[in-house]
Amino acid sequence: MEDKTRQAVTASKKEGEGDCDHSRRTFLKLFSAGGAMALVSPEAARAAKAVVASPKAEPMGVLVDTTLCIGCRQCEGACNDVNKLPPPKRSFDDDSVLNEHRDTSPREWSVVNRYKLKNGVQITRKQQCMNCVEPACSSACIIRALEKQPDGAVTWREDLCLGCRYCMVACPYDMPKFEYSKAVPRIRKCQFCFARQEKGQLPGCVEACPVEALKFGPRSGLIEEARKRIQGNPKGYIDHIYGEHEAGGASWLYLANAPFDELGLPKLAAQDYPELTAGAAGTVPAVLLIWPALLAGFHYFTDRKDDGQKEHGRHDDSHGGNR
Secondary structure (H helix, E strand, O other), X not given: OHHHHHHXXXXXXXXXXXXXXXXXXXXXXXXXXXXHHHHHHHHHHHHOOOOOOXXXXXXXXXXXXXXXXXXXXXXXXXXXXXXXXXXXXXXXXXXXXXXXXXXXXXXXXXXXXXXXXXXXXXXXXXXOOOOEOOOHHHHHOOOOOEEEOXXXXXXXXXXXXXXXXXXXXXXXXXXOEEOOOOOOOXXXXXXXXXXXXXXXXXXXXXXXXXXXXXXXXXXXXXXXXXXXXXXXXXXXXXXOOEOOOHHHOEXXXXXXXXXXXXXXXXXXXXXXXXXXXXXHHHHHHHHHHHHHHHHHHHHHHHHHHHHHHHHHXXXXXXXXXXX
C-alpha cells in the first residue's frame, strides 16, 4: 500500500514539475512576444516621426507685426468667444492686466503681453501656440493625439489622448497646457481655428484685430511679405523673421524692431524638433509593450506555481492520512 502511495506522489511531483516547465515556457513566450513588438515599435516611431504638412494644400500662417500692435486685446476676446472658453477673471477691456506677464493656460489660449525694451520703449506682443511646421508635440505623442493638418494647424484629439503630457515636455514654446483641476483633464492650446479654416473663414483673432497687426495667408506668401516690409523700412525692423526657421519653422511669423528675446521669444536652433524627440518617442512604446507582457507572464507563472503547491499539499495530506 505504501509503495502504491509513493508511486502516486512521485507521479504527482513529476506532473507538477511538468506544469512548472510549461509555466516557464509560457512566460518566456509572453516575454518574447513583448520583446518582438518592442523591437518593431522604434522603427514604426522613426517612420512616423516626420510630421509635415500634406502637399495637397499649401499651409497657411499668420504674420504678426509687433510694430503695429496696440495691445487692445481684442484678439484675446475673439479667441475666447470662438473657442467657447470660460469668461476671463478680468474684462478684456481691462488694460491693467498688461502690467503683469501672463502665460497661456487651459482658459486662455491667446494672451497679449507688454515688454519694456532695453531702449526704454514698450511694445506689446500676442502669444499663442506657434502651430509648428514639424511639431515636436506631435512627434513626442506616442499615439498621435496631436496631428499636423494640411492647412498648418496642429490639432488635438480628445478620443485618443492618454494624458501622458509628453507633448508638454517636448514643446520648445511651452504651449500645450493640462487641465490639472479637472476630473477628466484635457490638453488645451490654440488649434489655429482649424474648424473656421475648414469653412473658409479667418482665424478669430485675425478677424478681430482693428489695426491689421495680424495678417493671414499662405505661409510662403507671408514670408515674402515680411521680407518686403524689412527691405522697405530697414530702420523700423530688425532683419529677422521669427518663426521662419526656428525649431524647423512655424505657422506664426513675427516681425519686430528689437531682438526677439526682448519680446519673450526663446532663441531656438533651426533644427527640426521631431529629430530631437524621436529617440524618446521610440522607446516609450517599447516600454508600454514589454511591461504588460512581463506582468502577464509573472501573473501566469505565479498562479500555476501556487496551484502546484496546493496540489502537492493535498497529496502530502493524503499520504499522511494513509499512514
